[in-house]
Amino acid sequence: xxxxxxxxxxxxxxxxxxxxxxxxxxxxxxxxxxxxxxxxxxxxxxxxxxxxxxxxxxxxxxxxxxxxxxxxxxxxxxxxxxxxxxxxxxxxxxxxxxxxxxxxxxxxxxxxxxxxxxxxxxxxxxxxxxxxxxxxxxxxxxxxxxxxxxxxxxxxxxxxxxxxxxxxxxxxxxxxxxxxxxxxxxxxxxxxxxxxxxxxxxxxxxxxxxxxxxxxxxxxxxxxxxxxxxxxxxxxxxxxxxxxxxxxxxxxxxxxxxxxxxxxxxxxxxxxxxxxxxxxxxxxxxxxxxxxxxxxxxxxxxxxxxxxxxxxxxxxxxxxxxxxxxxxxxxxxxxxxxxxxxxxxxxxxxxxxxxxxxxxxxxxxxxxxxxxxxxxxxxxxxxxxxxxxxxxxxxxxxxxxxxxxxxxxxxxxxxxxxxxxxxxxxxxxxxxxxxxxxx
Amino acid sequence: xxxxxxxxxxxxxxxxxxxxxxxxxxxxxxxxxxxxxxxxxxxxxxxxxxxxxxxxxxxxxxxxxxxxxxxxxxxxxxxxxxxxxxxxxxxxxxxxxxxxxxxxxxxxxxxxxxxxxxxxxxxxxxxxxxxxxxxxxxxxxxxxxxxxxxxxxxxxxxxxxxxxxxxxxxxxxxxxxxxxxxxxxxxxxxxxxxxxxxxxxxxxxxxxxxxxxxxxxxxxxxxxxxxxxxxxxxxxxxxxxxxxxxxxxxxxxxxxxxxxxxxxxxxxxxxxxxxxxxxxxxxxxxxxxxxxxxxxxxxxxxxxxxxxxxxxxxxxxxxxxxxxxxxxxxxxxxx
Numbered sequence: 001x002x003x004x005x006x007x008x009x010x011x012x013x014x015x016x017x018x019x020x021x022x023x024x025x026x027x028x029x030x031x032x033x034x035x036x037x038x039x040x041x042x043x044x045x046x047x048x049x050x051x052x053x054x055x056x057x058x059x060x061x062x063x064x065x066x067x068x069x070x071x072x073x074x075x076x077x078x079x080x081x082x083x084x085x086x087x088x089x090x091x092x093x094x095x096x097x098x099x100x101x102x103x104x105x106x107x108x109x110x111x112x113x114x115x116x117x118x119x120x121x122x123x124x125x126x127x128x129x130x131x132x133x134x135x136x137x138x139x140x141x142x143x144x145x146x147x148x149x150x151x152x153x154x155x156x157x158x159x160x161x162x163x164x165x166x167x168x169x170x171x172x173x174x175x176x177x178x179x180x181x182x183x184x185x186x187x188x189x190x191x192x193x194x195x196x197x198x199x200x201x202x203x204x205x206x207x208x209x210x211x212x213x214x215x216x217x218x219x220x221x222x223x224x225x226x227x228x229x230x231x232x233x234x235x236x237x238x239x240x241x242x243x244x245x246x247x248x249x250x251x252x253x254x255x256x257x258x259x260x261x262x263x264x265x266x267x268x269x270x271x272x273x274x275x276x277x278x279x280x281x282x283x284x285x286x287x288x289x290x291x292x293x294x295x296x297x298x299x300x301x302x303x304x305x306x307x308x309x310x311x312x313x314x315x316x317x318x319x320x321x322x323x324x325x326x327x328x329x330x331x332x333x334x335x336x337x338x339x340x341x342x343x344x345x346x347x348x349x350x351x352x353x354x355x356x357x358x359x360x361x362x363x364x365x366x367x368x369x370x371x372x373x374x375x376x377x378x379x380x381x382x383x384x385x386x387x388x389x390x391x392x393x394x395x396x397x398x399x400x401x402x403x404x405x406x407x408x409x410x411x412x413x414x415x416x417x418x419x420x421x422x423x424x425x426x427x428x429x430x431x432x433x434x435x436x437x438x439x
Numbered sequence: 440x441x442x443x444x445x446x447x448x449x450x451x452x453x454x455x456x457x458x459x460x461x462x463x464x465x466x467x468x469x470x471x472x473x474x475x476x477x478x479x480x481x482x483x484x485x486x487x488x489x490x491x492x493x494x495x496x497x498x499x500x501x502x503x504x505x506x507x508x509x510x511x512x513x514x515x516x517x518x519x520x521x522x523x524x525x526x527x528x529x530x531x532x533x534x535x536x537x538x539x540x541x542x543x544x545x546x547x548x549x550x551x552x553x554x555x556x557x558x559x560x561x562x563x564x565x566x567x568x569x570x571x572x573x574x575x576x577x578x579x580x581x582x583x584x585x586x587x588x589x590x591x592x593x594x595x596x597x598x599x600x601x602x603x604x605x606x607x608x609x610x611x612x613x614x615x616x617x618x619x620x621x622x623x624x625x626x627x628x629x630x631x632x633x634x635x636x637x638x639x640x641x642x643x644x645x646x647x648x649x650x651x652x653x654x655x656x657x658x659x660x661x662x663x664x665x666x667x668x669x670x671x672x673x674x675x676x677x678x679x680x681x682x683x684x685x686x687x688x689x690x691x692x693x694x695x696x697x698x699x700x701x702x703x704x705x706x707x708x709x710x711x712x713x714x715x716x717x718x719x720x721x722x723x724x725x726x727x728x729x730x731x732x733x734x735x736x737x738x739x740x741x742x743x744x745x746x747x748x749x750x751x752x753x754x755x756x757x758x759x760x761x762x763x764x765x766x767x768x769x770x771x772x773x774x
Contacts, residue, residue, distance in 0.1 A: 411561060
């Protein structure tokens, strides 16, 4: 434990605090398992593990580098869409149709558009400068957009009306997760290039805007992602309950073992990522990042390439988010672009990092599990409270509470808000704060 | 002529409606940023809260059997504004003031405002359910005025609804009132001074605590108006303004955070950009088909951006603005 090695005093507060909190979380998990059953506990744990990976990604960006990334939802969607593309079974109806040809033409049109913009940006070589050059670049963007639209619109309409959507490549889901990380990295590179020059609040708003743009694109590119019609069932990397049942297992057992298999895989990936991220924190690279975070002006004057390093952080963090998003989509077996919400997929991860302790990887993992469990159980808990209240009010003659189910579900959002307010007020540095080593 | 009427109905009127709502919301965001130096993310939900307060008051009046010539929600607006302003002050006292007192960084306050967002949304859904409601209580209906244009050779009328007319009037009134307040009153001048340079304002003896309170009162009451107007124009739902808080932020940033006038300009700019981007230009350019050669006829839909991407227009403008002028058109403040 880094908290342990950080403080030489041995059995002192950071380690004890961490151990106590992890033990408390373990007890909560066991209680959830006893109340809701092992299968449902494993479901929560698997998703929490994926969220822990995503939270680690945000910790790299925010905890290590002080970057204000509010585009988490966008990267989760990108990860999900990428894994659909790589691991969903091949759609022969598409490959045998005109679709690939038309998409090829759209790609060509895209390349032409990019070339136009690139050429316009070099216009100063032939003596077009200043305002004229700006006008020319804007015109090139417009022309490129029009050219691309003339090709992609008919292609999209054709694919949607014939084959439905492009389908996947039928590769192994784990490859799909890796691809999700890769695509996220590429997108993070461009988002970072555009927005990392901005200051904190502006960066937050800009990234949240980018994430909404990504959502609108993925939701409406029906030809690629099937949009609101959703893609399911996604293949699993480990045996599915159905497979285990076919092998003669009982239904309850099959769910437990299938989820255990998935959970084991996800935990292995989390541990791998954790070790890498933790080592990076302690090493010279991590020290440099913290130096930039704490005072970017002095870091820059020491000759550090601040924006370049921040871009690195942004990309590394986004890779973890993309992989985590891909895992979540694979685990639930459905990719539903409408299911992504800033509240569930951006703010919740922020709460995990803030409550856990930004900058401390152990804290962030703890926060991820804790917040995810709170998020999940606040629904049945609220339901329980409401049902009892409802009995009370109806016995008093005020009538029962209507729509208990939907109201209880909404309590999750409220509880999340309360948790964030309390955490900021009473534990602003998180449950397991970052240990600042001096000397 | 019909093409022009179509343009007026689809672009001029809806753009002005959207622009008024964006502007009223963006003024609040920009004032809070200017005075308190943080991006108040819960502003959208403050708008929704205002609309629900108006809804409750209107329902209460309707239940008493009172009938008015105006939509009830509009008649109760002054009271709703006061209540929302009080709630805004309470939220500040409960959630932001303790953090400020500790000297928390602006990013902490931004995250705190996300917590407030979640709490307001949760409470509204808890109390009112998550479905859509009509803010027109007790059998009121949305009156639509049709201006006959046959005198100018138009076949179709210009359509405008009663809430829209009210909104234009109210927005104009509030903007003028705000302008007079900021330029003529001592307190307004103090606010502008504090937005320009908080430290300087403090050492010059400006009562900063009072300025902060006034900021919340103005922001809260304007948010209430914007939310109620939006609910009158569309429908009342728990995520009414959460969905448009980002375009509102875009408007405030495009105008330059901290500038009340910039927020108004930004609001209308974003609103018209959105409306024009999804406007089907074929509807206006159709007469050209008679002139154009065979085979060059205009397609049925000539919108710049498909309707599904309407909201992305705001973000694209935001990103472009931030790239060209990192603190907005009017050189806004930054933390």
